[in-house]
Amino acid sequence: MRCDVTFRQATAEDLTVIETFLRTAALPLEGVEAHLSGFVLALRGQEVVGVAGTERYGAHGLLRSVTVRVDQRGQGTGQALTSELIRRARDAGLSSLFLLTTTAERFFPMFGFVPITREDLPPGLLASRELQGVCPASAVVMHLALQAGVLR
Secondary structure (H helix, E strand, O other): OOOOOEEEEOOHHHHHHHHHHHHHOOOOOOOOHHHHHHEEEEEEOOEEEEEEEEEEEOOEEEEEEEEEOHHHOOOOHHHHHHHHHHHHHHHOOOOEEEEEEOOOOOOHHHHOOEEEOHHHOOHHHHHOHHHHOOOOOOOEEEEEEOOOOOOO
16 A cells, blocks of 8 residues: 655644644644654645654653544555654654554554553653543553654
């Protein structure tokens, strides 16, 4: 499956578009504006077809809000977005990425994410609104080591 999307970092002008994508996917809006610089837009031509973001907390990142427009799903855009954020996190020197999901626990293992408990999260990530109750307690927590030998 070929994914013909390009990526660009979000700007302040993209906030409304990102919020619309997240609302449509029933994903939380809390913390988006504060971490807007960690968001990436997937474009097919000039059209935004997906968004995803990373919140940075010291050496760790919280991958969040990976969503693709409904009529664009099944074309590899979500995989391409996730791969792009992982690449950007590595390039930024993050040691690990974490995420919470209520619907995609079978999607993220293809990138190397493994389930962990909330107790295994680094304390710095607890500053995220997603971990302060925005994401339900039933959400699956997952981890990906970005640097060799890093557990957390």
